[in-house]
Amino acid sequence: xxxxxxxKYMTQSEENYLKAIYxxxxxxxxxxxxxxxxxEMQTKxxxxxxxxxxxxxxxxxxxRKYQGVNLSEKGRHKxxxxxxxxxxxxxFLVEKMNFTWDEVHEIAEQLEHIQSEKLIDELDRxxxxxxxxPHGDPIPDRNGDVESRNSKLLSNLDINASGIxxxxxxxSSSFLRYLDKNEIxxxxxxxxxxxxxxxxxxxxxxxxxxxxxxxxxASNLIVTQELE
Amino acid sequence: xxxxxxxKYMTQSEENYLKAIYxxxxxxxxxxxxxxxxxEMQTKxxxxxxxxxxxxxxxxxxxRKYQGVNLSEKGRHKxxxxxxxxxxxxxFLVEKMNFTWDEVHEIAEQLEHIQSEKLIDELDRxxxxxxxxPHGDPIPDRNGDVESRNSKLLSNLDINASGIxxxxxxxSSSFLRYLDKNEIxxxxxxxxxxxxxxxxxxxxxxxxxxxxxxxxxASNLIVTQELE
DNA sequence: ACATATTTTTAGATTTGTCTAAATTTTATG
DNA sequence: CATAAAATTTAGACAAATCTAAAAATATGT
Ligand SMILES: [Mn+2]
Ligand SMILES: [Mn+2]
Ligand SMILES: [Mn+2]
Ligand SMILES: [Mn+2]
Numbered sequence: 455x456x457x458x459x460x461x462k463y464m465t466q467s468e469e470n471y472l473k474a475i476y477x478x479x480x481x482x483x484x485x486x487x488x489x490x491x492x493x494e495m496q497t498k499x500x501x502x503x504x505x506x507x508x509x510x511x512x513x514x515x516x517x518r519k520y521q522g523v524n525l526s527e528k529g530r531h532k533x534x535x536x537x538x539x540x541x542x543x544x545x546f547l548v549e550k551m552n553f554t555w556d557e558v559h560e561i562a563e564q565l566e567h568i569q570s571e572k573l574i575d576e577l578d579r580x581x582x583x584x585x586x587x588p589h590g591d592p593i594p595d596r597n598g599d600v601e602s603r604n605s606k607l608l609s610n611l612d613i614n615a616s617g618i619x620x621x622x623x624x625x626s627s628s629f630l631r632y633l634d635k636n637e638i639x640x641x642x643x644x645x646x647x648x649x650x651x652x653x654x655x656x657x658x659x660x661x662x663x664x665x666x667x668x669x670x671x672a673s674n675l676i677v678t679q680e681l682e
Numbered sequence: 683x684x685x686x687x688x689x690k691y692m693t694q695s696e697e698n699y700l701k702a703i704y705x706x707x708x709x710x711x712x713x714x715x716x717x718x719x720x721x722e723m724q725t726k727x728x729x730x731x732x733x734x735x736x737x738x739x740x741x742x743x744x745x746r747k748y749q750g751v752n753l754s755e756k757g758r759h760k761x762x763x764x765x766x767x768x769x770x771x772x773x774f775l776v777e778k779m780n781f782t783w784d785e786v787h788e789i790a791e792q793l794e795h796i797q798s799e800k801l802i803d804e805l806d807r808x809x810x811x812x813x814x815x816p817h818g819d820p821i822p823d824r825n826g827d828v829e830s831r832n833s834k835l836l837s838n839l840d841i842n843a844s845g846i847x848x849x850x851x852x853x854s855s856s857f858l859r860y861l862d863k864n865e866i867x868x869x870x871x872x873x874x875x876x877x878x879x880x881x882x883x884x885x886x887x888x889x890x891x892x893x894x895x896x897x898x899x900a901s902n903l904i905v906t907q908e909l910e
Numbered sequence: 911a912c913a914t915a916t917t918t919t920t921a922g923a924t925t926t927g928t929c930t931a932a933a934t935t936t937t938a939t940g
Numbered sequence: 941c942a943t944a945a946a947a948t949t950t951a952g953a954c955a956a957a958t959c960t961a962a963a964a965a966t967a968t969g970t
Binding site: 728731747750 | 916917918919920921
């Protein structure tokens with residue numbers, strides 16, 4: 455619970471840093487290093503230091519010199535609101551604007567910075583309160599709550615096990631187009647038939663088709679073994 | 683016809699200047715002064731000079747020192763594309779997002795800078811190719827063509843004449859809310875019953891209601907006497 | 911026409927976000 | 941533990957867009 459003083463809008467750059475820091479925090483919890491942020495943001499560590507100081511100043515980050523950062527409660531909430539917008543816009547683009555799932559990310563990167571709470575809540579309603587975006591990533595609700603799911607990487611399933619594909623870890627255009635080409639879609643049940651020790655590739659069955667998937671592919675597909 | 687070299691994106695600020703210059707050119711054709719642009723953009727003449735030089739450099743404006751500017755063909759086309767986006771987004775917000783016509787302008791000012799031709803063409807389709815925005819302003823098509831309409835200001839109609847309200851000259855929230863409060867809407871036929879010499883106010887009839895409108899109001903309502 | 915007012919441009923400063931290069935701190939290693 | 945390597949921060953510069961104050965050009969009035 456934080457005080458809602460008359461906060462000025464953040465710049466797009468500030469918002470992008472917060473989002474990057476949130477994502478890095480998910481990948482490996484704990485404190486996040488300057489270098490990691492620089493890598494994620496495709497910029498220099500010195501630029502990161504500057505921005506990190508500003509965000510800490512404004513209360514979005516906890517920061518100790520040379521020790522890295524993590525998000526404050528206020529920063530976490532803000533990051534989740536940006537991610538909510540990003541994923542709702544991606545859903546809009548696919549559901550209503552005839553975009554494919556590999557075309558939406560760049561445009562959502564722009565749209566996520568539009569400032570209007572009403573717009574985003576109306577968009578949510580218009581899309582019938584979707585739970586996940588076109589890539590299977592969960593959409594935080596207006597309070598910043600995200601449904602957590604019991605998920606695994608396909609590459610970690612045992613032989614003879616199966617799971618329903620619910621997301622992708624890498625949502626680059628090239629990976630998404632690979633999946634399209636091989637007719638692998640979210641919602642498909644994937645059975646692991648064989649695992650090759652030599653290169654960690656796996657044989658899977660989807661519907662009535664058998665496919666050979668490299669480790670690079672299998673380790674980027676997220677599956678669930680729970681009932682929905 | 684201009685060559686489509688690999689143009690970098692314009693900044694939002696550059697786009698806003700182009701739009702302002704376009705609007706000023708409509709208001710009184712000919713050359714546009716630095717001061718007029720500064721007034722429209724709520725900034726200082728010196729800032730205008732800087733920006734005008736850059737836009738001229740890039741071929742969007744014709745500019746001679748101390749002589750003012752006007753849009754080149756390339757600049758006019760670019761301005762129309764931004765206006766197209768603005769008005770399509772306003773239409774979207776009213777038609778699909780439950781916004782009222784007095785709430786949409788500020789958000790459209792943000793959305794008009796989103797860069798995606800496909801998105802804007804899909805939005806056009808999604809909205810069934812609207813001809814006008816929620817304020818009655820015509821929406822340029824994807825080639826930059828705008829339907830011109832035969833319009834007058836209500837204040838210029840003769841006694842006993844009538845016209846259909848097709849637009850507003852001032853689309854500030856306060857004016858739009860005044861119209862809502864007095865149940866004056868686009869599409870209404872307005873009859874001029876009486877004109878008061880003293881203060882230029884007029885008596886009108888809309889449906890079965892009689893209203894007294896000040897000159898300030900009547901001179902901001904656009905009507906047409908043509909059949910649609 | 912020519913002094914005065916107005917408009918426009920220039921010069922120099924500021925803010926945001928970035929960069930490179932150098933300095934500092936932390937971490938790893940013999 | 942001392943020293944080398946790696947990570948991080950500082951210092952100083954730059955580009956975009958803005959500002960104020962001053963200079964230059966244009967317009968106006970008698
Ligand atoms: Mn995305
Ligand atoms: Mn996504
Ligand atoms: Mn508008
Ligand atoms: Mn409008």
